[in-house]
Amino acid sequence: MQSSSTLQPLTRVRLSVDCMGGDHGPSVTLPACRQFLDTHPQAELRLVGLPAALAPAAQWPRCTLVEASEVVAMDDPVEVALRRKRDSSMRVAISQLKAAADGHIAADACVSAGNTGALMAVSRYVLKTFDGIDRPAIAALLPNARGGFTKVLDLGANVDCTAEHLLQFAVLGSALVSALDGVEEPAVGLLNIGEEQIKGNEVIKRAGELLRAAHAAGRLNFHGNVEGNDIFKGTTELVVCDGFVGNVLLKTSEGLASMMGQFIRQEFERNALTRLAALVALPVLRQFKSRVDHRRYSGGALLGLRGLVFKAHGASDAYAFERAMARAYDAARNRLLDRVHDRVRDTLAAAPATSAAVDAPPQAA
Amino acid sequence: MQSSSTLQPLTRVRLSVDCMGGDHGPSVTLPACRQFLDTHPQAELRLVGLPAALAPAAQWPRCTLVEASEVVAMDDPVEVALRRKRDSSMRVAISQLKAAADGHIAADACVSAGNTGALMAVSRYVLKTFDGIDRPAIAALLPNARGGFTKVLDLGANVDCTAEHLLQFAVLGSALVSALDGVEEPAVGLLNIGEEQIKGNEVIKRAGELLRAAHAAGRLNFHGNVEGNDIFKGTTELVVCDGFVGNVLLKTSEGLASMMGQFIRQEFERNALTRLAALVALPVLRQFKSRVDHRRYSGGALLGLRGLVFKAHGASDAYAFERAMARAYDAARNRLLDRVHDRVRDTLAAAPATSAAVDAPPQAA
Numbered sequence: 001m002q003s004s005s006t007l008q009p010l011t012r013v014r015l016s017v018d019c020m021g022g023d024h025g026p027s028v029t030l031p032a033c034r035q036f037l038d039t040h041p042q043a044e045l046r047l048v049g050l051p052a053a054l055a056p057a058a059q060w061p062r063c064t065l066v067e068a069s070e071v072v073a074m075d076d077p078v079e080v081a082l083r084r085k086r087d088s089s090m091r092v093a094i095s096q097l098k099a100a101a102d103g104h105i106a107a108d109a110c111v112s113a114g115n116t117g118a119l120m121a122v123s124r125y126v127l128k129t130f131d132g133i134d135r136p137a138i139a140a141l142l143p144n145a146r147g148g149f150t151k152v153l154d155l156g157a158n159v160d161c162t163a164e165h166l167l168q169f170a171v172l173g174s175a176l177v178s179a180l181d182g183v184e185e186p187a188v189g190l191l192n193i194g195e196e197q198i199k200g201n202e203v204i205k206r207a208g209e210l211l212r213a214a215h216a217a218g219r220l221n222f223h224g225n226v227e228g229n230d231i232f233k234g235t236t237e238l239v240v241c242d243g244f245v246g247n248v249l250l251k252t253s254e255g256l257a258s259m260m261g262q263f264i265r266q267e268f269e270r271n272a273l274t275r276l277a278a279l280v281a282l283p284v285l286r287q288f289k290s291r292v293d294h295r296r297y298s299g300g301a302l303l304g305l306r307g308l309v310f311k312a313h314g315a316s317d318a319y320a321f322e323r324a325m326a327r328a329y330d331a332a333r334n335r336l337l338d339r340v341h342d343r344v345r346d347t348l349a350a351a352p353a354t355s356a357a358v359d360a361p362p363q364a365a
Numbered sequence: 366m367q368s369s370s371t372l373q374p375l376t377r378v379r380l381s382v383d384c385m386g387g388d389h390g391p392s393v394t395l396p397a398c399r400q401f402l403d404t405h406p407q408a409e410l411r412l413v414g415l416p417a418a419l420a421p422a423a424q425w426p427r428c429t430l431v432e433a434s435e436v437v438a439m440d441d442p443v444e445v446a447l448r449r450k451r452d453s454s455m456r457v458a459i460s461q462l463k464a465a466a467d468g469h470i471a472a473d474a475c476v477s478a479g480n481t482g483a484l485m486a487v488s489r490y491v492l493k494t495f496d497g498i499d500r501p502a503i504a505a506l507l508p509n510a511r512g513g514f515t516k517v518l519d520l521g522a523n524v525d526c527t528a529e530h531l532l533q534f535a536v537l538g539s540a541l542v543s544a545l546d547g548v549e550e551p552a553v554g555l556l557n558i559g560e561e562q563i564k565g566n567e568v569i570k571r572a573g574e575l576l577r578a579a580h581a582a583g584r585l586n587f588h589g590n591v592e593g594n595d596i597f598k599g600t601t602e603l604v605v606c607d608g609f610v611g612n613v614l615l616k617t618s619e620g621l622a623s624m625m626g627q628f629i630r631q632e633f634e635r636n637a638l639t640r641l642a643a644l645v646a647l648p649v650l651r652q653f654k655s656r657v658d659h660r661r662y663s664g665g666a667l668l669g670l671r672g673l674v675f676k677a678h679g680a681s682d683a684y685a686f687e688r689a690m691a692r693a694y695d696a697a698r699n700r701l702l703d704r705v706h707d708r709v710r711d712t713l714a715a716a717p718a719t720s721a722a723v724d725a726p727p728q729a730a
Contacts, residue, residue: 145624156558159566193521193612201524201609228613229620244566245613247558248593248606252614253621255594259510260625260657267653274649281646284639288632292625 007335013042014107015328016096019049020071020089022113023315026053029113032321036329037062039322043329046107048093068092072122074115074314081118082125090114094126097307108332109308111325113316120157123302123309130341132348133304137169137243138311139176140250140300141327143292144234151177151186152231154243155250155300161242163206166190169240170211170220171347172303172340177237179336180327189226189236191245199225203242219347257292295320301331304344308337372700378407379472380693381461384414385436385454387478388680391418394478397686401694402427404687408694411472413458433457437487439480439679446483447490455479459491462672473697474673476690478681485522488667488674495706497713498669502534502608503676504541505615505665506692508657509599516542516551517596519608520615520665526607528571531555534605535576535585536712537668537705542602544701545692554591554601556610564590568607584712622657660685666696669709673702 019029026049033045037060047054048066057063068089072081081088096107112119116138124136139153153169153176154161170188177186190208192200197208208225215222223236228249231239241249264285268278278285295317302309308331312324384394391414398410402425412419413431422428433454437446446453461472477484481503489501504518518534518541519526535553542551555573557565562573573590580587588601593614596604606614629650633643643650660682667674673696677689 143624145627159558191613193524193609193616204609228616228618229623231617232620232624241613244558244569245610248556248610249613249617251558251593252596252617253593255597256618256621257625258594259508259597260622262510263656264653267649267656268646270649270652277646277649281633281642281649284632284635284642284646287635288629291628291632 007338009333010108010335011042012044013040013109013329013332014044014046015325015332016046016048016066016093016107016110017325018090018093018110018112018114019047019054020068020114021119021314022312022321023074024317025071026056028316028318028321030054030057031318032316032325033057033063034060035318035322036325040326040329046093046096048089048096050089066092066096072114072118076115076118078117078121081115082121088122090119091122091126094119094123094307094309097309098126105307108337109310109328111310111312111321111328113312113314113321113324115314116156116311119309119311120302123305123307127305127307127309129304130306130344132344133168133172134165136302136304137165137172138246138300139173139303141180142231142250142253144232146234148181148234148237150231150234150239151180151237152239152241152246152250153300153303154241154246156243156247157302158243159247160244161203163203163210166203166207166240166242167210167214168304168344168348170214170222170238171343173238173240174220175336175339175343176301176303176331179331179334179339181237182334183237185221186237187221187223187235189223189230189239191228191231191239191241191249192225193227195225195227197225207240214347219343254294257294261289261292295323301327301336303340306337308332372703374698375473375700376407377409378405378474378694378697379409379411380690380697381411381413381431381458381472381475382690383455383458383475383477383479384412384419385433385479386484386679387677387686388439389682390436391421393681393683393686395419395422396683397681397690398422398428399425400683400687401690405691405694411458411461413454413461415454431457431461437479437483441480441483443482443486446480447486453487455484456487456491459484459488459672459674462674463491470672473702474675474693476675476677476686476693478677478679478686478689480679481521481676484674484676485667488670488672492670492672492674494669495671495709497709498533498537499530501667501669502530502537503611503665504538504668506545507596507615507618509597511599513546513599513602515596515599515604516545516602517604517606517611517615518665518668519606519611521608521612522667523608524612525609526568528568528575531568531572531605531607532575532579533669533709533713535579535587535603536708538603538605539585540701540704540708541666541668541696544696544699544704546602547699548602550586551602552586552588552600554588554595554604556596556604556606556614557590557592559592560590562590572605579712584708619659622659626654626657660688666692666701668705671702673697 070085137154141149211222214220310328435450502519506514579585675693
């Protein structure tokens with residue numbers, strides 16, 4: 001395989017779409033697909049769902065309808081999605097990423113707004129992880145003050161992480177940044193409670209050692225520890241943390257942004273004068289709102305699997321779902337899967353040796 | 366000791382102030398003290414610092430000057446503050462809370478903007494923790510959509526927490542809410558990544574068990590699991606989490622709020638038209654800014670010690686420092702220390718038994 005930096009973009013990108021997933025199902029996913037087709041003239045879609053639900057798309061260009069007989073509900077337990085609904089739209093959509101008997105795959109990436117636990121479990125079961133990756137992780141984009149997006153993972157797939165997991169996240173996330181932003185060696189920050197190496201709990205300190213070793217070996221661009229505010233400053237392109245912390249910080253951010261929006265509305269609605277001011281300020285406030293609109297960066301990428309799965313927010317509207325599709329398209333076009341494969345092979349294949357050098361006692365000759 | 370709910374407020378409240386602490390020292394703390402004296406006619410202050418620095422306050426009413434010969438720098442290691450600078454303004458200010466040979470204390474609460482690690486270590490060394498409390502915790506107030514403040518702890522003092530620590534935080538925090546807000550049985554939320562009992566890592570699940578047991582015994586008002594966004598919704602008056610997660614969520618929130626403020630400014634400064642809109646919207650924007658002004662709730666309370674220590678933000682200006690003093694005053698006036706003592710005695714004295722009931726194998730009769 002050639003080096004990631006010389007990988008040529010795909011000329012033909014095929015997405016499989018779980019049209020039944022999310023809080024709103026086809027009433028959101030189909031308009032999103034329609035919009036996506038208009039803005040992506042080179043894309044091809046495999047629309048997966050119940051035949052009746054897909055009927056409106058029967059004549060759409062560059063679309064193939066793929067039937068499924070079941071739907072994973074948003075509150076279905078993982079076991080139900082995994083064992084009982086074997087012909088769900090979610091599973092069939094994911095299966096498009098798996099090589100068929102002829103060795104070919106039907107789609108380059110899959111998008112679903114279905115329930116996260118089920119999507120993670122079914123993806124893992126159907127696709128498996130790369131060698132060297134214990135569990136897939138969820139990465140998302142958070143806007144930063146530099147005008148870009150900081151990639152953060154893991155956001156909830158792994159609540160108990162080892163230092164090795166955090167190293168894996170750094171490798172997976174670096175591949176994501178390179179595919180989405182074209183930055184080949186993105187700076188990686190380790191989320192901690194201070195910049196000094198001595199800060200943090202034991203897992204974090206050990207993860208710092210692994211990341212420094214990978215950096216020294218030229219496998220990663222490790223910046224060092226970062227703190228919570230660095231995510232929104234954009235200090236590093238990538239921030240890694242365990243899934244518990246990542247989930248808390250994501251939801252805390254959503255809650256704070258929503259409260260601040262509410263405060264702004266309340267202040268402008270206070271009386272006749274402030275409502276007048278709101279009229280004048282409206283275009284500016286709209287512009288501000290669109291900059292912090294979470295729909296622009298909702299959802300995330302499931303990384304570490306032998307196939308590209310993108311998760312849109314369960315509550316996505318058509319705009320948010322289309323944005324998730326666009327991100328999946330960009331990632332597939334820029335060969336995220338090959339990039340992940342290369343980096344996992346180059347970095348994590350070297351990891352056991354690194355780890356041994358740090359930890360293991362000298363062995364008898 | 367009487368029950369917390371019948372505790373009478375102190376009629377005379379004495380604060381000791383570390384006038385040398387913080388990024389700006391006396392140039393900030395003295396104007397803050399002056400302002401505080403004007404708005405708190407019943408308060409008495411013990412101003413601690415280098416004699417020359419305190420000179421301007423020599424004739425102030427209700428003030429006693431207390432000399433110290435050293436200053437803990439913001440970047441002094443904990444060891445230096447603890448072992449080498451034994452006559453620092455920080456240590457002398459904290460020592461005012463300790464009973465003298467005659468059994469009396471010189472101050473009811475202490476306020477410092479000095480470095481957190483040093484303040485924590487010196488406070489712990491000088492004051493000791495209550496029986497049943499392993500380590501002090503830092504609590505802070507975050508604004509919520511209900512117009513109040515959610516109290517959150519721990520915010521960084523304890524990076525590796527056990528389930529028992531989280532129970533201790535719930536007890537300490539409940540006392541804080543009752544003293545500051547007059548809510549005798551505040552709802553306690555356990556920060557987690559989902560509302561269901563089965564969510565979270567092992568420590569969190571076990572903490573949930575301990576909290577449910579304390580709730581069942583009538584010792585605490587445990588609401589259940591909460592998520593990051595619940596802090597800003599104000600779902601519960603109190604949220605407990607380990608110090609790593611708490612520190613990350615605090616700094617993440619600061620970073621996001623600051624980025625959103627920057628985005629608003631940028632949008633209003635975009636061109637002549639938007640600058641005109643800004644003029645009209647200015648009073649409203651100012652009102653909004655004051656609602657999210659972190660100076661109003663900067664700093665935090667060190668809880669679990671046998672004395673009330675309040676930490677102002679190192680970068681505090683006079684307004685922020687005065688707010689921290691006002692909070693320390695309210696807490697002391699409403700007898701936070703007695704409340705903590707009562708709750709620790711009532712709840713944590715019962716904890717070993719509770720813990721045994723959950724965990725220990727049946728014993729031979």
